[in-house]
Amino acid sequence: MAQYATHYLILATIIRLAGAQSVDPGIGINPEAQGATEDVTPGAGPNGSEDWFNTGLDGDGWNPPFLNFTTLYHINRPAFYAGAGSSCEQYDSYFQIGGDSHGIDPTILAFIAMQESSCQADAGGPTPGLMQVSCDNYPNGVCTDSIQDNVNAGANYLRSQLDQYGNNAIAAIGSYNGWFMAGSGLNSNKGLTDDYPCSAEGQSNGEPQNLDYLQQTLNGWFTGLNPYGDQSWIGTYRCQGSCSNGALC
Template identity: 65%
Template sequence: MAILKPTLLAALASMAATTQAQSTNPSVGSNSKAQGATDDVTPSTGPNGSEDWLNTGITGDGWTPPFLALSDVLHITLDQFYSGIGSPCAQYDTYFQNASTKYTIDPVILAVIAMQESSCNANAGGPTPGLMQVSCDNYPNGQCTDSIQDNVDAGTNYFKSQLDAAGGNAIQAFGAYNGWFTAGSGLNGGKGLTEGSPCSAEGRANGVPQNLDYLHQVLNGWLMGLDVYGGDNWIGTYKCDQSCADGSKC
């Protein structure tokens, strides 16, 4: 019996996980407007474009987000999300629907953001509390409240503001929600977010290193109905513990 090398074993395990995840989630189809798009989700590609495309510039002179309109982003339906990995979010549907009406953002986008940010835990704490995990500056009157609707509205308001500032570019808006920045922001020597910035002295001074898997995980993971925090954590190629202690890239 031949002995498989560890690298081959890892590759086979990844392939098996990919196949299993695809078979249990609705088919969405690849986005013809996104470069490197594939019908199936793999560790580095998916229906909304490849990770390399979403992360354009990360390995060079800084993040230069390609353009993808929010209306062109592929995703499963809200019912599919609630009946699958997004089941913890279903109890907050009224809040997502209200914010959707107010800010004209699809409620499934809001539910996915809440799932990614807090696992849909309205009691999540920290400096950016609640479901949407945004700063108090985005609340009515710039002050945090105990209202779940205020929290969802604050997160939606912030996402919409970033979408408008990016000229409708969903990739840039999703990145901004996670603290990504482009050239001209004044950070990282005036460059956009780079592969080395999360764990640089400046990167550490500005908080927890940003996960460079983020865009791929959101656009090709959560929005496809895959559990990025659970059995589908193989999605993405930048793996680290976000403490900069393990020597890997975030």
């Protein structure tokens, strides 16, 4: 749907250079994003810097800046499916239906599915399937084995967060991963802080464990890179889902 289309970027030639990923020099950067760079580095990329996405994590709690969802820079689906998102191609029709039904670019649903489950429809856990959202977002609030129901549930939750936060992509996508702001009742009623995931409370809740989530998503999958594979250097917290050896997440 045109009103929800983002600025599509076809990242044609990707070259690994000195810890950064260079893309076609004619692409430019998202003019609405603070700290944006043409090259994807561990802490920045076309949609802004990780420090900006994570505003407040090293202080009183996450205070997401505003980035309009409709301005997000990303590659198109054919380019994504031809590279890092190849495992998502088989579910394209589901993303199309879910996206069209909720006013969301289907390509973005594919990016989120890669971040959440590596596009594995049989991914388990308390939030199963491709989109890894709670059963509350399914029809009648009950999880089913339907792939379409799963994708629709993810699209429904993302749409609800976009509506709640005035189309703020950073707030909505962070919330998709369980990030929270002041007033949630968690972390002494503060927003998410970088010492929360490995605190006793954070570990008992089990989420959010990945403080690199926004960087990996908005400057990783969105640009056709694979933070779980060859581009595992994307992100500055180096989250491994473990709190051992001084890790934060």
